[in-house]
Amino acid sequence: MALSKEQLIKLYTNLVRARKADEVCVKGLHEGKVVCFFHSGQGEEAVGVGGCTFLRKDDYIYAQHRGHGIAHTLGKGASPKGFIAEHYGKATGAAGGIAGFHAAEPELGILGGAGTIGSTFPVALGWGLAAKKRGKGQVVVAFFGDGASNRGTLHEAMNLAALWKLPIVWVCHNNLYAQWMPIKDAYSREDIADLAAGYGMPGVVVDGQDVIAVHEAVQAAVGRARAGEGPSLIECKTYRFRAHNEGSRDIAHADPRPPEEIEAWKKRDPIKLFQERLLEQGVLTGEDVERIDGEATAEMEEAERFAMGSPLPDPSVLEKLLYAD
Amino acid sequence: MREIGYIQAMNEALAEEMERDETVFVIGEDVQAGVFGPTRGLVQKFGPERIMDTPLSETAVAGACVGAAMAGYRPIADFMFADFMFIAANEIINNAAKWHFIHGGKVNLPLVFFACVGGFARVGPEHSQCPESIYMHTPGLKLVLPATPYDAKGLLKTAIRDNNPVVYFYHKRLLGLVGGVPEEEYTVPFGVADVKREGADVTVVATAYMVKLALDVAKELEGKVSLEVVDPRTLEPLDIETIVSSVKKTGRVVIVDEDTRRCSVSAEIGMQIMEKAFDSLDAPIQRVGARNMPIAGAFMEQYVLPQPRDIVAAIEVVTGKRLA
Numbered sequence: 001m002a003l004s005k006e007q008l009i010k011l012y013t014n015l016v017r018a019r020k021a022d023e024v025c026v027k028g029l030h031e032g033k034v035v036c037f038f039h040s041g042q043g044e045e046a047v048g049v050g051g052c053t054f055l056r057k058d059d060y061i062y063a064q065h066r067g068h069g070i071a072h073t074l075g076k077g078a079s080p081k082g083f084i085a086e087h088y089g090k091a092t093g094a095a096g097g098i099a100g101f102h103a104a105e106p107e108l109g110i111l112g113g114a115g116t117i118g119s120t121f122p123v124a125l126g127w128g129l130a131a132k133k134r135g136k137g138q139v140v141v142a143f144f145g146d147g148a149s150n151r152g153t154l155h156e157a158m159n160l161a162a163l164w165k166l167p168i169v170w171v172c173h174n175n176l177y178a179q180w181m182p183i184k185d186a187y188s189r190e191d192i193a194d195l196a197a198g199y200g201m202p203g204v205v206v207d208g209q210d211v212i213a214v215h216e217a218v219q220a221a222v223g224r225a226r227a228g229e230g231p232s233l234i235e236c237k238t239y240r241f242r243a244h245n246e247g248s249r250d251i252a253h254a255d256p257r258p259p260e261e262i263e264a265w266k267k268r269d270p271i272k273l274f275q276e277r278l279l280e281q282g283v284l285t286g287e288d289v290e291r292i293d294g295e296a297t298a299e300m301e302e303a304e305r306f307a308m309g310s311p312l313p314d315p316s317v318l319e320k321l322l323y324a325d
Numbered sequence: 326m327r328e329i330g331y332i333q334a335m336n337e338a339l340a341e342e343m344e345r346d347e348t349v350f351v352i353g354e355d356v357q358a359g360v361f362g363p364t365r366g367l368v369q370k371f372g373p374e375r376i377m378d379t380p381l382s383e384t385a386v387a388g389a390c391v392g393a394a395m396a397g398y399r400p401i402a403d404f405m406f407a408d409f410m411f412i413a414a415n416e417i418i419n420n421a422a423k424w425h426f427i428h429g430g431k432v433n434l435p436l437v438f439f440a441c442v443g444g445f446a447r448v449g450p451e452h453s454q455c456p457e458s459i460y461m462h463t464p465g466l467k468l469v470l471p472a473t474p475y476d477a478k479g480l481l482k483t484a485i486r487d488n489n490p491v492v493y494f495y496h497k498r499l500l501g502l503v504g505g506v507p508e509e510e511y512t513v514p515f516g517v518a519d520v521k522r523e524g525a526d527v528t529v530v531a532t533a534y535m536v537k538l539a540l541d542v543a544k545e546l547e548g549k550v551s552l553e554v555v556d557p558r559t560l561e562p563l564d565i566e567t568i569v570s571s572v573k574k575t576g577r578v579v580i581v582d583e584d585t586r587r588c589s590v591s592a593e594i595g596m597q598i599m600e601k602a603f604d605s606l607d608a609p610i611q612r613v614g615a616r617n618m619p620i621a622g623a624f625m626e627q628y629v630l631p632q633p634r635d636i637v638a639a640i641e642v643v644t645g646k647r648l649a
Binding site: 060093094095096097098099102103104105106111112114115116118119121122123124125126127128129130131133134152153156157159160317318320321322323324325 | 350374379380382384385386387388389390391392393394395396397398400415416419420423424425426427428429430431432433434435464465467488489
């Protein structure tokens with residue numbers, strides 16, 4: 001189903017918001033305000049935004065660690081306030097300032113994530129199992145990177161998800177690097193989507209810089225999942241514009257990433273590509289672009305002010321948080 | 326009170342809690358057949374969607390429970406052998422134990438990691454461990470080790486109702502144990518030790534199968550030395566107060582724990598006694614546990630695992646009496 005003008009603008013707006021929120025954390029890290037670490041997701045926003053913006057509120061998402069999930073969680077309806085406040089270590093953060101980079105917004109189907117890569121698969125399997133047991137048509141969209149695809153947990157969880165026909169959409173950000181390991185030295189084939197055939201589920205490759213392509217592929221898989229037809233795997237070919245984590249060297253193995261590779265991918269900036277398309281189609285005008293940019297900037301400035309003005313967590317909460325009542 | 330077996334006690338707890346709460350389900354390898362028995366017969370009552378057989382996929386089973394728990398269910402992951410839980414260490418130690426805490430308490434993980442522990446079956450090092458020290462060491466998990474049918478049932482019901490990840494270890498050498506279990510509904514609270522035998526001369530702290538060995542030794546030594554056997558029943562939360570008050574009465578303590586002695590539960594409990602009751606001690610604390618090596622199989626097992634004679638030897642040390 002074609003997207004309405006409002007929906008197209010929403011996708012575009014979410015891309016811009018995700019980029020700007022990411023920029024706040026990049027800057028914040030270098031200024032010492034982000035007290036944990038930060039793995040920028042700039043360049044990969046179309047995957048999270050395209051995959052999450054038109055899900056149901058009660059669908060579950062497992063955000064990927066690029067941008068610490070900001071493109072995914074903003075897409076799902078979370079506020080950047082909790083995201084930035086968490087990175088600033090504040091009590092108003094999306095994990096109460098306890099984690100420094102996690103986010104849980106249970107009322108939005110955001111139940112959090114783990115710091116160990118590849119934890120996604122078994123945990124998302126459990127959400128899918130719960131969704132199927134509940135029988136309300138909920139789906140799980142689980143994002144992971146090419147690095148995670150090398151974990152054995154993928155096999156166990158994808159096998160069971162397919163066997164039990166669970167409503168799970170597995171979405172891979174293939175950004176060509178697992179930390180500093182190029183995918184060509186980590187995987188013997190070209191496409192991670194090929195793995196799907198081994199589990200008897202559909203596997204497709206899409207242009208991860210094209211938010212509409214991601215959106216359409218995810219929605220098709222979501223439709224299958226809601227209809228009880230089981231899981232799907234979508235591989236989004238994408239690229240991170242910045243280093244693995246902010247402040248680290250931008251390398252492949254021990255050498256700098258090829259500058260021509262970075263430049264080529266920057267020409268395929270997902271925001272720029274979509275903006276050009278919407279301007280060409282007359283969905284957006286130049287004024288709209290400026291307005292959306294200004295509103296997103298103002299939103300992030302306000303979120304940052306909110307974070308700066310928020311208190312640190314009271315250390316006495318740590319003891320209370322160890323166990324639930 | 327009627328008498329039933331340790332297995333039947335756990336089976337009743339599972340059936341009653343599944344009856345009581347439809348969000349409870351069991352998942353693992355061959356749980357429908359029930360390798361050690363606790364889940365046997367439940368699939369006929371509750372169906373394969375609540376007694377879910379899986380292939381050999383420990384990480385997926387553990388992670389599925391982590392996920393399902395935070396999405397509104399109360400799963401029980403049955404690992405068969407506790408040794409197999411190491412395969413899913415990331416899901417248990419990194420995911421389950423930390424999730425509630427690190428997400429600011431916004432999500433709860435009411436789940437049970439259920440497994441059979443222990444040696445004395447001569448089945449070698451990957452089917453005989455009592456790995457409780459690792460789970461006691463991990464903040465965010467609760468840890469249960471029932472030593473009797475009564476405790477097995479009451480603690481399992483409490484574990485299923487708890488809103489946190491609970492590691493529940495039953496012991497393979499207790500599977501044939503029969504004991505009193507009331508017909509009527511009851512639960513056993515966490516964090517309440519049980520004095521399994523009162524005595525005056527030496528406090529013996531023991532868990533799981535070691536409780537039975539300690540009680541056997543206490544009986545054997547009757548008339549020579551009076552042993553008080555304290556079973557913490559849960560190691561997290563740990564009822565150190567009951568242990569300490571027993572030590573204050575006897576002045577002597579032996580801690581018996583089947584796990585490998587180095588960095589074991591006995592080391593932790595011993596240190597806590599030192600911190601809380603040093604002035605009451607009339608002799609250095611003694612520990613009995615497995616030697617610092619993998620648990621050998623076949624006939625060599627007995628030279629690694631703690632034996633009743635080791636308990637007697639430790640009691641000789643704390644009392645200064647020759648007892649053997």
